[in-house]
Amino acid sequence: MANPNIRLSLALDAGIPTPPAKGALIFNALDDGEYAPLGAPICMQWFKPACDYLNAMGYETTQEVTTKSDFALVEVTRFKPQTLGLIAQAYDALNDGGTLVVNGDKTNGIESHHKTLRKLFEIEGVISKAHGKIFWLTKGARPDVLDQWLAGMAPVEIEQGFQTQAGVFSAGHVDKGSALLLEHLTNRMGGKCADLGAGWGYLSRALLERGDKVKSLDLVEADYNALNCARLNVTDPRANFHWEDAAAFKGANYDFIIMNPPFHQTRKAEPDIGKAFIAKASSMLAPKGQLWMVANRQLAYEDTLNAYFVQVTPVTETTQFKVINASRPKKPTQKR
Ligand SMILES: C[S@@+](CC[C@H](N)C(=O)[O-])C[C@H]1O[C@@H](n2cnc3c(N)ncnc32)[C@H](O)[C@@H]1O
Structure with missing residues (x-):
């Protein structure tokens, strides 16, 4: 299994705006995630064993994000509509000018998400490594399509x-x-x-x-x-x-x-x-x-x-x- 954290470390070295010491948001925080470089983040995760792992590692977890932040990381899932919904949630949870980072393996469709997002936003940086990709952008105007992505998460x-x-x-x-x-x-x-x-x-x-x-x-x-x-x-x-x-x-x-x-x-x-x-x-x-x-x-x-x-x-x-x-x-x- 590719190490997803190597991309995050490389991206931080490459100069993504520094995450806040407290309250960076991680959507679908991974159960093999090592998020120390993000300070004390809030990890959104819905799968209980993964949550238990993250709690045991000392991270705060939530199932529904209710706070705003200057920094949000989305770890892509295997399911496209779910990932798009998470990206929309993360975008909405950012303060204006905040940084959205999207990370994932090729097998989970990161290439396709990169293609979709670069048509809508100016992508500020992208790094390909370990059979996957990480890219980031700054929150500005909100494209209407985000409403569709959010709706795609509803029952x-x-x-x-x-x-x-x-x-x-x-x-x-x-x-x-x-x-x-x-x-x-x-x-x-x-x-x-x-x-x-x-x-x-x-x-x-x-x-x-x-x-x-x-x-x-x-x-x-x-x-x-x-x-x-x-x-x-x-x-x-x-x-x-x-x-x-x-x-x-x-x-x-x-x-x-x-x-x-x-x-x-x-x-x-x-x-x-x-x-x-x-x-x-x-x-x-x-x-x-x-x-x-x-x-x-x-x-x-x-x-x-x-x-x-x-x-x-x-x-x-x-x-x-x-x-x-x-x-x-x-x-x-x-x-x-
Ligand atoms: C094969 S599905 C069956 C779902 C449902 N019973 C049905 O018939 O449609 C297995 C279910 O177990 C859940 N699951 C996976 N790991 C679990 C765990 N450690 N504890 C409780 N549920 C788990 C999955 O999320 C999934 O919903």
């Missing part, structure tokens, strides 16, 4: 009346794996339930609609924006919303857990996240509790499931996905 309605937002998992459509899980989910669900990695609430809404024996449902989701969409989509009073890293979530004695666990945070598959979700689900369930999950078929979760549950039952399999039911969670003292 929009998709199929079945769901609201989703740019950048969240499966933003434009219902995920096929989750739909398969719903098709095969037992209709005996009830009691205390949780949806780990609940996203914008597709599984949770369906569960509450069909499960009148469900007493409560905890939606645990690390993406602040996705969870906000879930609040719009799941209005049943039995639902509770937790902006948490599922791996750190404190909950016990659940009767049912459903999940379509994440398997990557970057572009490559990282099945260890899914394995951590399985271990966590096992520790959260009551002795007679059950886990219902869907996963991409090629992801080898079976050894982990067998390590954490006495009974593991394949429910169905398609060319792409598999649905699995696991019950009788092993106690930590049982052999794994």
Whole structure:
């Protein structure tokens, strides 16, 4: 992975106006970010594990920027409308004459953002390094197109009346794996339930609609924006919303857990996240509790499931996905 901070250091050496000692804004501050050269910045980040990392490094974090600054850095995301929305937010958060810096890897589309912005603004400096680019400009007149970019970040309605937002998992459509899980989910669900990695609430809404024996449902989701969409989509009073890293979530004695666990945070598959979700689900369930999950078929979760549950039952399999039911969670003292 290219080191994104090298570009920031080079740009500061090249003479970007000095950031204020306190309160420079970083939009999408990275979880491998080293922002000491920016003094004591305010880091905008919506993904909870990244936020936890930034807090542990001593940085102030926020999910919604409400202050103004003379300096704003945008770290581009993988999603174009989300990045454009962040650029517009950053521009609006700058004082007149403030400096906007945009940084990112080629794989995240920095070239295209550079092209777009240089048609609208005078770019004052650009440095290409480490498979990416950093460029900067001074805030002046505000182009109208920024309103469109901001609007591109707002929740929009998709199929079945769901609201989703740019950048969240499966933003434009219902995920096929989750739909398969719903098709095969037992209709005996009830009691205390949780949806780990609940996203914008597709599984949770369906569960509450069909499960009148469900007493409560905890939606645990690390993406602040996705969870906000879930609040719009799941209005049943039995639902509770937790902006948490599922791996750190404190909950016990659940009767049912459903999940379509994440398997990557970057572009490559990282099945260890899914394995951590399985271990966590096992520790959260009551002795007679059950886990219902869907996963991409090629992801080898079976050894982990067998390590954490006495009974593991394949429910169905398609060319792409598999649905699995696991019950009788092993106690930590049982052999794994
Ligand atoms: C495959 S998606 C499933 C989303 C939703 N359940 C659905 O069916 O549409 C996995 C979700 O897990 C979330 N996620 C990723 N890492 C997480 C973590 N450490 N803790 C909680 N949620 C996480 C992602 O943001 C994403 O929304």
